[in-house]
Amino acid sequence: MNKVQQKRLWEWLITSPSFTWLCVLFVIPTLIVFIITFKPSDPYGGIGTGWTLDTLKSLGNPNYPSIVWRTVWLSIATTATCILLAVPTGYCMSRLSKTWQQKLLLLVIIPFWTCFLIRIFAWKVLLHPEGPLKHALVGLHLVAPDTSLLYNAGAILLVMVYTYLPFAILPIYAAAEKFDFRLIEAARDLGAHQLRAFFSIFLPGIRRGLLTAILVVFIPALGSYVIPDIVGGPHSEMIGNKIAQRTFVDRNLPHASGLSAFLTLAVLAPLLAVLVLQKRKGIEEDPLIEEDA
Amino acid sequence: MKHSRLPLITLILVLVFFYLPIIVLVANSFNASRFGGTWEGFSLVWYKRLLHERDIWRALENTLIIAVGATVVSAVLGTTAAFALHRFASRIQKVHYVLIYTPLVVPEILMGMSLLLLFVAMKIQLGLFTIFLAHVTFCISYVAMVVLARLQDFDFSVIEAAQDLGASWWTAATRVLLPLLFPGIAAGALLAFTLSLDDFVITFFVAGPGSTTLPIRIYSMIKHGSPPLINALSTILLLVTFAAVWFSQRLTEEKS
Numbered sequence: 001m002n003k004v005q006q007k008r009l010w011e012w013l014i015t016s017p018s019f020t021w022l023c024v025l026f027v028i029p030t031l032i033v034f035i036i037t038f039k040p041s042d043p044y045g046g047i048g049t050g051w052t053l054d055t056l057k058s059l060g061n062p063n064y065p066s067i068v069w070r071t072v073w074l075s076i077a078t079t080a081t082c083i084l085l086a087v088p089t090g091y092c093m094s095r096l097s098k099t100w101q102q103k104l105l106l107l108v109i110i111p112f113w114t115c116f117l118i119r120i121f122a123w124k125v126l127l128h129p130e131g132p133l134k135h136a137l138v139g140l141h142l143v144a145p146d147t148s149l150l151y152n153a154g155a156i157l158l159v160m161v162y163t164y165l166p167f168a169i170l171p172i173y174a175a176a177e178k179f180d181f182r183l184i185e186a187a188r189d190l191g192a193h194q195l196r197a198f199f200s201i202f203l204p205g206i207r208r209g210l211l212t213a214i215l216v217v218f219i220p221a222l223g224s225y226v227i228p229d230i231v232g233g234p235h236s237e238m239i240g241n242k243i244a245q246r247t248f249v250d251r252n253l254p255h256a257s258g259l260s261a262f263l264t265l266a267v268l269a270p271l272l273a274v275l276v277l278q279k280r281k282g283i284e285e286d287p288l289i290e291e292d293a
Numbered sequence: 294m295k296h297s298r299l300p301l302i303t304l305i306l307v308l309v310f311f312y313l314p315i316i317v318l319v320a321n322s323f324n325a326s327r328f329g330g331t332w333e334g335f336s337l338v339w340y341k342r343l344l345h346e347r348d349i350w351r352a353l354e355n356t357l358i359i360a361v362g363a364t365v366v367s368a369v370l371g372t373t374a375a376f377a378l379h380r381f382a383s384r385i386q387k388v389h390y391v392l393i394y395t396p397l398v399v400p401e402i403l404m405g406m407s408l409l410l411l412f413v414a415m416k417i418q419l420g421l422f423t424i425f426l427a428h429v430t431f432c433i434s435y436v437a438m439v440v441l442a443r444l445q446d447f448d449f450s451v452i453e454a455a456q457d458l459g460a461s462w463w464t465a466a467t468r469v470l471l472p473l474l475f476p477g478i479a480a481g482a483l484l485a486f487t488l489s490l491d492d493f494v495i496t497f498f499v500a501g502p503g504s505t506t507l508p509i510r511i512y513s514m515i516k517h518g519s520p521p522l523i524n525a526l527s528t529i530l531l532l533v534t535f536a537a538v539w540f541s542q543r544l545t546e547e548k549s
Contacts, residue, residue: 011385014373014376014377015377015389017373017374018370018373018389018433019385025426025430026392026404027392029404029408030407032407033403033407033410036410047413088300088304089304093304095300106538106542107308111311111315114491115530117493119314120515122315122317122318123314125321125520169307219398219399219400220398220401223400223401225401226494226512244402257406260407263400263402267399267400267403
C-alpha cells in the first residue's frame with residue numbers, strides 16, 4: 001500500500017463513524033419530515049399508506065398566520081434584546097484583566113450548562129402571582145395588584161432573553177477579545193467621538209461575532225416550545241407549541257411534519273443568507289462559529 | 294480619556310439577571326413554606342421528601358444510563374470527527390464540517406420531531422434506546438467542536454519529534470498525542486454528559502412508556518406537581534452542573 005492509499009484509508013477510517021451516524025440520524029430524518037408531510041395519518045396515531053395533500057391544505061388554517069407572526073416577532077425581539085445586552089457586556093469583559101475575564105467567562109458559561117427547564121421554572125416562581133417579584137412591583141406601585149406577570153407574550157420574551165443571552169455573549173466576547181483596541185484609540189486621537197469610534201470601528205471589527213450571535217439566538221428562538229408552554233398563555237402560542245400539540249395531543253404525525261417542514265425552511269433562510277453574505281465578503285475560510293463552551 | 298460606565302453597568306445587571314432567579318430557587322428549596330412566597334424558616338423537609346419519591350429515583354437511573362452511554366459513544370465519534378476535520382482538507386471534510394456544525398444551530402424541536410418520525414417509520418420501539426441514539430446525535434457535534442478547538446492550539450511538532458526519535462506511528466498517537474489531548478477530550482465528554490443529563494425537548498419526543506428521564510419528570514412536576522420538591526431537585530442538579538463546569542474549566546486551564 002503506498003502513502004496516498006494509506007492516507008485515504010486513514011481519512012476514511014476516522015471520518016466514516018461520525019459521518020455515517022449523522023447521515024442516518026440527522027440528514028435522513030430531516031428528509032423524512034418532508035416526505036411524511038405528503039402522507040396520510042392512520043387512526044392509531046401512526047403513518048398511513050399512499051399519498052395525500054391534506055397536510056398542505058391544513059397549513060392554510062386561519063389560526064396559523066397569527067402564530068407564525070408571533071413566533072417571528074418574538075424571535076426578532078429576543079435577538080435584538082440579546083444583542084443589545086451582549087455587546088456592552090462582551091466589550092466590558094474583553095477590557096478587563098485576564099483573571100477577571102476567566103472568572104466572568106465561567107459565570108456566563110454556567111447558565112449555558114444548566115438544565116434549561118430549571119431556569120424556566122425559576123422564572124415561573126419569580127413571576128408567580130404570589131411570587132417575590134410581583135410583591136416587590138406592587139409594593140413600589142409599578143404594577144396594579146391584578147396584573148399578571150405570567151402567561152403572556154412579555155413573560156415569554158423575558159424568559160427567552162434569559163435563556164439565549166449566554167449564547168449571544170460568548171461569540172461577541174470571543175470576537176471582542178481578539179479585537180485590537182488600539183484602533184479605537186487611534187480613531188479617538190484622530191478626533192472621532194467616543195460613540196463614533198464605537199460604531200464605526202468596534203462594531204465592524206467584531207462583525208463575525210455579531211453574526212454568529214444573531215444566528216445562534218434567532219434560529220433556536222424560532223423553534224421555542226418549552227418556554228411558551230410553561231410561561232406563555234393560551235393566547236401566546238408559537239409554532240413549536242403547535243408541532244408538539246399535533247404530535248402529543250392530536251397524535252397527527254403528518255400535520256406535525258408539515259409544520260416542522262415549514263419551520264425547517266424558515267430556519268434555513270437566515271442560515272443561507274449568512275453563508276451567502278460571508279461568501280461575498282470572502283471571509284469563508286474560518287469557521288462560522290467559534291465554539292467557546 | 295473618559296470611559297463610558299455603561300458597559301460595566303450592563304455587565305453587572307446581566308450577571309444579576311442570570312443569577313437572581315437561580316438564587317431565589319435555591320433559597321426556596323430550604324424554605325419551610327409550601328408556596329415560597331414568604332420565608333418560614335430553614336428546613337430540609339423537601340430534600341427528605343425527595344428521598345421517598347420512587348419515580349424520581351427510577352427517572353434518575355434512566356437518565357444516568359443514557360448519559361453514560363451517550364457520553365462514551367459521542368466522545369469517541371466526536372474525537373475521531375475532530376481529528377478528521379483537523380487533519381484533512383478534502384471536499385468530504387467540507388461536507389463533514391457542515392454535518393457536524395448544523396445540529397448545533399437547528400432548533401431542538403426539529404431534531405426531536407424528525408427523529409421521532411424516523412423511529413416511527415422504521416418501526417423502532419420508543420424507549421431508552423431511542424433516547425440514547427438521539428443524545429449521541431446531538432452530543433457528537435459538541436464534543437467535536439471542543440476537541441477541534443484544542444487541536445487548533447496543538448503543537449504537532451511533538452509528534453514529529455517522537456517519530457524522529459524512533460516511535461512508531463501508533464506509539465506516537467497513543468503515548469504522546471492522546472495523553473496531551475486528554476484534557477480536551479475529557480472537557481468535551483463532560484459537556485456531552487451534562488447536555489444529555491439536562492436535555493428535555495429531544496428526549497420528550499423520542500421517549501416511550503417506561504423511559505421517563507429526570508428532565509421529563511421535572512417537566513411533569515412543573516405542570517402538575519409541588520414547587521418545593523422541584524426546587525430541591527433543581528438545587529441538586531445545579532450542584533452537579535456547577536461541579537461539572539468547574540472540573541471542565543480546570544481540565545482546560547492546566548493545558549494553557
